[in-house]
Amino acid sequence: MTNMKNIFTFLFLIFAFAAVSQTPAKSQKKQIVLLNGTAHIGNGTIIQKSAIGFDNGEITFVSDVREYEIQYTDDIIDITGKQVYPGFIAPSTTLGLVEIEAVRSTRDFDDVGFINPHVRAEISYNTDSKITPTIRTNGILLAQVCPRGGLISGTSSVFALDGWNWEDAVCKTDDGIHINWPTRFSGGGWWAEPEPLKKNENFEKTLASLQKFFADAKAYSQKGQTETDIRMEAMKDIFSGEKRLFINVDLAKDIIEVVYFAKQFGIPHLVLVGAREAYLVTDILKINNVAVVLDRVHDLPVSPDRDIDQPFKTPKQLQDAGVLYCLSYRGGMETAGMRNLPFTAGTAVAYGLTQEQALSAITLNTAKILGIDDKAGTLEGGKDATLFVSSGDALDMRTNNVELAFIKGKKLDLDNMQKQLFAKYKNKYSGK
């Protein structure tokens, strides 16, 4: 009976998802030039009337329009009055690893076990998610896709949000390993009568097991081993710096401990994820070159005593302190909600950043932190032509209106299931 039920559920899901997703874009045939748009480079500069050329998937030039001489072989698109941006990048997501949070069979981001550095997001990434086309229509063209759960969750990869399959879509394979720093407090009481979080009695033990695993993995990475441990194999590149180490941590004191943990093992690239109290320890982050993937700006303060706008103004505090940081949309409903990432950058502007600083926090800074700034994050010659045109300010929801988008020069189909449903029912009511 249960089997029958499962089969029905399965069939049901198949039919439910029968609507065909958007066809991946075709490769670029000739140089495209976007003319007269306001170019937001991503590094803090703006070119009011710009010319942006790209060919073979790469940006060939970005200049003032007056410096561009028309080539008749170019495919010229006039974008006068419009804004052009490098593709926004969403770090620390589970996009493509989960379709419907409440349906277990669609969840693919958290495997059994405590220490799983070897599980890889790359091969699980679903290019055909119905969610992805609704994300990129707001300007997000790249995402870091991460395993979650356990102590060491696994290995992430960075994807461009277009492609026939994961091989096609991947932008950087196995970019980093993700760790959930053990928490010093764990829950108590029940939801109607919450008790204060109690000291996590397992904290020291968990920390010790993490220490040991790192010590072992470091030794393993240093000389030839006769027996292979695929978990430790996965860790090797952390110590060489080829992979980055992402550690989820929030409280200031834990952040300090994490910084010294990484120092102890000589980790070249440490990135904090979450880091809601990073604003309290900016000096130590700056001195040690620790980067921050900041949790969602649209969040509540961590306690009633904090400034009511603390999450809104944290980006400004990190900016002023000179910490390398970027914005993420991690948290509840993160995949479907990711399309709001640009607006969280907008809020950071309302609370102190300049618009171009906020833009960097979802483009160049993110690219640097993920180690993809050689090909993404700004509108600069030599980088991938992953960019988009909006009719208005893309950080404000009123004016974010993506009219054109390219990934590696390939023009995206900006349709999505939601637009189709909109059209379908508009037609129903207009009698068409």
Add this chain to the structure above:
Amino acid sequence: MKKIILAFLFNFPLFIFHSFSQETFPVNGTRENNKLYYAFTNATIFTDYQTRIDSATLLIKEGKIEAAGKGINIPEGAVITNLKGKFIYPSLVDVYTSYGLPEPKKESAGQGPQIESKTKGAYAWNQALKPEFNASSVFAADAKKAEELRKNGFGSVLTLQQDGIARGTSAFVLLADEKENKLLLKEKTTACYSFKKGNSTQDYPSSQMGSIALLRQTYFDAQWYALTNKVEKNLSLQSWNDIQSLPQIFDADDFLSALRADKLGDEFSKQYIIKGSGTEYRRMDEIKATNASFILPINFPDPYDVEDPFDALLVNLNDLKHWEMAPTNPSAFEKNNIQFAITADGLKDQTKFWKNLRKSIELGLSETAALKAITYSPAQITGMENVVGSLKPGLKANFLITSTNLFDKKNIILENWVDGISYKVNTLDVQDIRGIYNLSIAGTINYKLNIEGEERKPTAKIFFTDTVSIPADIVVERKFITLSFPVEKGKTDLIRMTGVAEGKELSGRCQLPAGTWTDWKATYKDAFVEKPKKDSTDNKPKEIGKLVYPFTAFGWSEQPKQETVLIKNATVWTNEILGKMEGTDVLIENGKIKIVGKNIAGVVNAKVIDGTGKHLTTGIIDEHSHIAISKGVNEGTQASSAEVRIGDVVNSEDINIYRQLSGGVVASQLLHGSANPIGGQSALIKLRWGLVPEKMKIENADGFIKFALGENVKQSNWGDNSTVRFPQTRMGVEQVYYDAFIRAKEYEKKLSAGTERRDLDLDAIVEILNKKRFITCHSYVQSEINMLMHVADSMGFKVNTFTHILEGYKVADKMKAHGVGASTFADWWAYKYEVMEAIPYNASILTEQGVTTAINSDDAEMGRRLNQEAAKSVKYGGMSEEDALKMVTLNPAKLLHLDSHMGSIKEGKDADVVLWSDNPLSIYARAEKTFVDGVCYYDSENDLLLRDEVRKERARLIQKMIAAKKGGEKTQKPEKKEDKLYHCDTMEEQN
């Protein structure tokens, strides 16, 4: 065998105590004379809390007070004890204990829902109702515990089982070591209640509003049982009725619960005695208005370890402040003339009782009030004042002999007499051996010996010469004095001596380091002069921080007032036919919008705000919110919980009220969750930060109720155990509604005939049918939306609002025809199967089809950015900016039937307005000022001052805590607190 002998030896003293005779019990041994008079003379006697008589006599016989006062004749043959210099008080009374009762029985909870009670027999339907419980029937004396309580001065207690919602009756018992037959002073002394279901494993109730509803329903059921019932025997309801005339004690675990309990009592003309929580000082005006007597705990919190500035961040201001203010709670009651008793309940460490009580006295509680609260008041409020609590003739001979004033820090309780039997706590008389002596050992060695310190705990010093001295160890036990000290300064070889005091002389035998025995003698030379000691506590600053309302960071020390305000030259979004008006003035006065126009002149005494470059809108109204709710948003344990009311559990202390004001929100519908097809009744509030729940509710607002459809009510995502409760399909959901409405119609007819049992669940459904209550229905997919409209049409009611309504766009035409409104999310989707076809264009299509459409939050975080959420409809579907703003202002006002006085900027409407830094739909806009009823509850500049106050107050308290720790106070580790945020599918996880 050895063990048996040991056991016998240890228990020997108990046999003595237990040998007191009882009338109906055969005597083992010979008769004892227990009819002697005992007289206590020359004492300072408090015959009651307010009557002090010096040099007085207390006379008792056969466990009763015969007389107390001056000039009392002492009968011949009385046992006389001279208590010169000592004090006598009535023994203490604690009316909130579980002394001598077994641990409440705990049923093991099974997997999955438990819909029915596990109590076997003809009892109440709900396992948390145990009015039949009778403490006296299971009371068994506990000698060890009794001794512990007597040590603190207690002589009698009320004992009750602290388990369940209706907890049955308590017993009043003595703390003597006698047979229960003598200890039990009164069975069924009080009836006891709480909002906590305790050990009950039954699902219902899972929230505090459910507990309130259960009590309310039970009052009606009991009335019905007494008057009209002919169909069932119910021993619980029988007991419930039997105990209604007793004093009724209600355990309220915070001050809001205390107010809720009192309000519930008022509905049924019950005046509860409230067992408080120690947080009542936060709202004394309302506490006084309850007219209740209180039983107050004094389990004040320990200071936190706050040396580490990071760890200190984990402790919230209200906990820091509570540490400081909790000891002021009793004196707040005294100042307000509210009768209160003090209980040791909740003290993990009983030795803290006196320490904490003295702390309260230091902070303003008078000694008279303190004495009253531990003697007379507890007796009086439980109807036992003619038995215990004072030393009037005829009362129980329960009294304390103390070394000095009871509240003096140095006081020692010497004896505690219970029922005329003496229990030694400390030796009654000790000889004061303090003084300066000549010590001679073996008649040859001569030293000076100083015995100093406290009478009952002396210290000693040996002077080898006038300048060379060394402390000696001294122990005084009964008549024996033991001294030991080194033979010379710097050596470890000890001289050890033991002797007795006779008159002023001490003498005895001693052993020298080599083991030789010899005599010693100490001759009294001079009196010991006590050096005036600096009392460290007297130097401590007694400064206590200000009370703030509500009691949290960003609470007001002074509540903001209604003002006359003229906002000049702003862009005013009227939401009226005039639309968006540039360069316009708005005058607000007496909480209303007085004038909207250009260049308003001639206004005197108005506070003028320059609105140049700024935008003024009416305040945001959140149609779907779960902030400001205490202890549970879902009573999802039954398919219908129409009887529960969010209005019973509004929480005025939630920081999210203030946070949302900072996002321009002025009013919210606080909704029940979506765990069942028929949920609970809503509360409509304005965000009047600082006022109590009753004053936050919108006056004369219509009643609303939450309905819900889809996966939540089918329990689809609750795990594999939740497959028992009907309904599990959308088919079943429809039938729940038909059943409810058909039954409600029949019920209404019978109710008017006067024979029907009041059913609060059906009452709410009848209100819907009579257009007295309106439905907000949680909904997602089109089929179910369509279904409910059909049910409504065929049953003769209208659905007022579909909330969430993510597939509303598919049936917008049908919704328009039904006349129902929509309150939706801007762009949520994909989090569960039923929202896979949710689209952000929903609001635009609904609006275009003529459905009144709002954007709501259902989320404390999003609630403060609803202007941004509304703006998304400009992006998705191309809505006009003015229409978009209406979706979070005028339209929700319409859906909540508040638009006659809210929702637009129009002369005569409520002055609920927000001044924005920018176009309110822009991501860059910030609310600068938020007015509710003309009161500025949020001002971005004032907010900076409040932040500063939070910082300073935290710093002050942290310094004070560290000082307290240095002063020797025990501390506790900081613990991280997380705010509980509710969504409509927040469910009970455990209890």
